[in-house]
Amino acid sequence: MKASSFVKSFLRVAFPIAAVLLFAGPLIQAPVREVFAAASVQASSSAQPGPQTAKTEPPPPSVAATARKGPELSPEAAAGAALFQQNCSFCHGRDAMGGETGPDLTRSKLVLADRDGSTISAVVREGRMNGDKRMPAFQLSDPQLASLVAFIRARVVAARAMHGGRSGVDVADLQTGNVQSGIDYFNGAGGCIKCHSPSGDLAGIANRYQGLQLEERMLYPRGAKSTVTVTLPSGNKITGTLAFLNEFTVALTDASGTYKSWPAGAVKFKLDSPVLAHVDLFSKYTDDDIHNLMAYLQTLR
Numbered sequence: 001m002k003a004s005s006f007v008k009s010f011l012r013v014a015f016p017i018a019a020v021l022l023f024a025g026p027l028i029q030a031p032v033r034e035v036f037a038a039a040s041v042q043a044s045s046s047a048q049p050g051p052q053t054a055k056t057e058p059p060p061p062s063v064a065a066t067a068r069k070g071p072e073l074s075p076e077a078a079a080g081a082a083l084f085q086q087n088c089s090f091c092h093g094r095d096a097m098g099g100e101t102g103p104d105l106t107r108s109k110l111v112l113a114d115r116d117g118s119t120i121s122a123v124v125r126e127g128r129m130n131g132d133k134r135m136p137a138f139q140l141s142d143p144q145l146a147s148l149v150a151f152i153r154a155r156v157v158a159a160r161a162m163h164g165g166r167s168g169v170d171v172a173d174l175q176t177g178n179v180q181s182g183i184d185y186f187n188g189a190g191g192c193i194k195c196h197s198p199s200g201d202l203a204g205i206a207n208r209y210q211g212l213q214l215e216e217r218m219l220y221p222r223g224a225k226s227t228v229t230v231t232l233p234s235g236n237k238i239t240g241t242l243a244f245l246n247e248f249t250v251a252l253t254d255a256s257g258t259y260k261s262w263p264a265g266a267v268k269f270k271l272d273s274p275v276l277a278h279v280d281l282f283s284k285y286t287d288d289d290i291h292n293l294m295a296y297l298q299t300l301r
Contacts, residue, residue, distance in 0.1 A: 073151070073154055074150065074154075076146065076147045076150045077147065077150040077151045077153075077154045078151075079144075079147040079151075080144075080146075080147035080148040080149070080150050080151030080152070081151045083140070083144060083147060083148050083151075084096065084148060084151050084152070087138055088102075088148075090102075091135070092104075092105055095155060095158075096151075096152055096155040097155070097159060102135075103213075105152055105155065105156075106152075106155050106156045106158075106159035106160075107159070110123070111152060111156065112156070114149075117145070117146065117149035120145075120148070120149050120152065121145040121148075121149065123135070124137075124138050124140060124145060124148065125137060125138065125139070125140070125145070175294075175295065175298065176291050176295075177288070177290075177291030177292040177293070177294050177295030177296075178291075178292050178295055179292075179295045179296050179299055181288070181292040181295075182292035182293045182294070182295045182296025182297070183296050185289055185292055185293055185296075186198075186293060186296055189289075190281065190289070190293065191277075191281075192293075195274060195277060198300055202297070202300050203300065204300065204301060205217075205297060205300050206297060206298045206299065206300050206301045207301050214294065214297060214298065215290070215294055218290075218293060218294065218297060219278060219282065219285075219290075220275065220278055220279070220282075221274065221275060221278060224273075224274045224275050225241050225242070225274075226241070226242040226271060226272065226273035226274070226275065227239065227240070227241060227242065227271075227272040227273075228240065228241075228242045228245070228250065228252050228269055228270065228271050228272070229269065229270045229272075230250060230252065230260075230262060230267050230268070230269045231267060231268040231269065231270075232262075232267055233266070233267070238252070238254060238260065239252075239254075240252035240253050240254040240255065240260070241253045242271065242273070243259060243261075244261065245264075245271070246264070247264060248263065248264055248265075249261055249262070249263065249264055250262055250264045250267065250269050
């Protein structure tokens with residue numbers, strides 16, 4: 001299955017959920033828990049007569065699972081693993097192969113190019129706050145940083161041994177389109193030029209996002225702010241950033257930062273949501289449209 005087809009299939013399910021979260025998010029704070037349970041019991045019987053006690057043995061780990069776990073860690077890397085789980089796994093995943101917001105460190109150009117650990121250590125100590133790449137700084141000692149580097153390097157070794165068991169999508173997987181066709185779509189059928197500018201809001205976007213992150217941003221820009229204009233019974237109009245909307249209430253935050261709300265049935269309101277234009281395009285995209293548009297966006301550095 002092509003990467004774009006996978007994304008489209010996923011988003012067909014995700015869009016209805018995303019729409020609910022977009023408008024009712026301030027009231028919805030129910031965490032989703034995914035519970036995975038598996039058990040395997042293997043009974044062995046003896047050739048001798050009489051009742052025998054069944055022996056339970058765990059199934060042998062698969063090759064992919066063994067590779068993913070990686071070789072046994074050195075004491076230094078094991079200490080780094082504990083630090084990583086405590087401070088880094090929320091964003092980069094428990095195995096350093098990418099999480100909800102953080103990139104796959106086993107494929108990071110910065111990590112792979114760092115021969116002595118100094119670059120990794122500098123990023124950990126100083127953090128990253130350039131553009132959309134945001135990571136807090138961590139105050140760790142030199143021995144702690146060395147152990148963290150040792151763990152990350154151990155994960156790189158484990159990832160290389162996976163042989164097709166990778167967990168993400170390579171940037172190269174999404175570099176299959178035609179740039180000129182992407183430009184034509186951007187300026188023509190896609191209508192992207194109506195809201196976006198390659199020299200304005202999209203300038204340098206390929207430096208801020210890469211690979212699947214860029215494609216996800218293109219298809220559904222999470223975090224995009226919606227604007228709402230509320231017309232009061234008096235005729236006065238108030239415009240601000242949408243803060244909440246359902247069948248009972250419409251609320252906004254005005255330019256001064258003040259939160260205001262009204263019964264939805266007592267006022268008129270007009271919503272301007274950039275996300276809706278992306279949602280509308282989703283049912284119209286072909287695989288070629290997505291690949292070509294991606295090829296063009298990747299040139300905006």
